[in-house]
């Protein structure tokens with residue numbers, strides 16, 4: 001990778017200032033995506049601002065009907081958290097299936113969301129649970145956050161500080177993983193929110209995470225695996241690559257949604 | 270501009286001045302001459318370069334040396350006590366869990382963490398937890414056996 005300057009801020013305001021100071025500056029979280037991109041010279045920041053030593057940027061707290069997770073919280077911490085396991089088991093389960101153990105020991109929630117990889121898992125939970133993304137300057141609704149392939153609502157130099165996940169009545173995430181990369185070929189997050197709304201978020205299938213409206217309305221009429229499985233999803237605009245074409249991905253969406261619904265119903269006994 | 274760092278490696282405090290782009294794997298192999306940590310893919314895929322940083326298994330090819338500043342790092346060289354092999358090394362030896370041996374340091378470091386942190390291990394779970402390590406010789410059966418037999422000994426199955 002090309003040379004760069006390394007900075008290690010002690011607080012969020014200090015980090016934001018360092019990022020504002022220099023145009024070619026970039027935040028470094030777990031480095032699982034950024035360092036790989038730098039090796040490939042797909043990214044070549046002049047300055048890396050390492051968020052790793054900022055106190056208070058990681059951690060998990062139950063606050064009323066929400067679980068607040070700091071941006072620097074690693075996937076392994078979310079997977080092992082008793083609070084998350086109790087309040088939103090689907091989220092702990094999702095985190096525990098990201099990549100592999102070594103990736104989960106370094107990769108962070110904030111890094112995953114800021115990166116907005118089309119095949120990443122967390123975006124499905126954030127959109128499915130209608131979470132809010134907190135930054136150093138504002139709070140962004142999930143719906144407004146994910147814009148396009150590797151593109152989010154974050155302004156240049158804006159830092160995610162935490163994510164607030166409303167505790168749902170029930171939820172499940174089913175991932176059809178691409179065995180070589182371990183990312184989602186397609187992943188579907190189904191949630192029944194605290195107010196009873198059914199939300200279905202899909203990752204891996206399109207350029208950016210999206211809600212499957214046809215499955216949501218089918219499930220609103222009848223919450224059953226059969227209803228989810230019978231909903232039609234159009235292949236228009238979905239990804240095609242050597243691992244699966246758009247039709248295949250479109251086919252997987254209701255199949256995985258049905259599996260997620262079955263998991264939810266089974267858990268409810 | 271070089272950055273001074275201090276890292277405890279296998280129990281010994283080490284100081285170095287590194288370029289920020291120096292990877293932890295390069296610091297270990299090239300500066301500290303600990304060549305037991307192997308580099309297979311250099312892209313966070315194969316796990317050959319796995320070491321423990323403050324007890325967590327990480328891929329040292331995808332971590333900067335400066336990120337490990339102030340941390341405690343354990344490499345394959347830090348496991349044995351003199352002539353006495355670490356229990357995970359011994360189990361790999363007993364189960365013949367290596368063929369060419371290239372992936373072995375990474376598998377062993379990864380298994381050390383696995384056996385520390387996880388319970389209720391069975392074959393399926395161990396295979397899943399070892400997903401971050403690839404063996405080009407495909408000697409997975411004996412590797413999984415080595416982990417499982419030690420897990421059984423420690424009451425973790």
Ligand SMILES: Cc1cc2nc3c(=O)[nH]c(=O)nc-3n(C[C@H](O)[C@H](O)[C@H](O)COP(=O)(O)OP(=O)(O)OC[C@H]3O[C@@H](n4cnc5c(N)ncnc54)[C@H](O)[C@@H]3O)c2cc1C
Nearest residue numbers: 029030031032033034099107108110111114120121160182
């Ligand atoms: C082998 C492998 C398998 C993987 N499998 C999966 C998988 O199955 N599912 C999945 O979802 N992901 C997977 N990942 C990606 C992994 O989850 C990454 O950890 C994640 O995408 C990036 O997080 P990071 O903390 O490493 O961020 P970094 O790589 O450090 O940063 C990524 C980007 O986010 C920016 N950034 C970081 N933190 C912040 C912040 N707080 N505010 C604003 N911007 C920020 C950085 O500037 C950079 O642009 C995998 C990665 C690898 C290497």
Ligand code: FES
Nearest residue numbers: 309310311316330
């Ligand atoms: S060399 Fe680090 S993961 Fe392959």
Ligand code: FES
Nearest residue numbers: 368370404405406
């Ligand atoms: S023993 Fe040869 S790569 Fe694993």
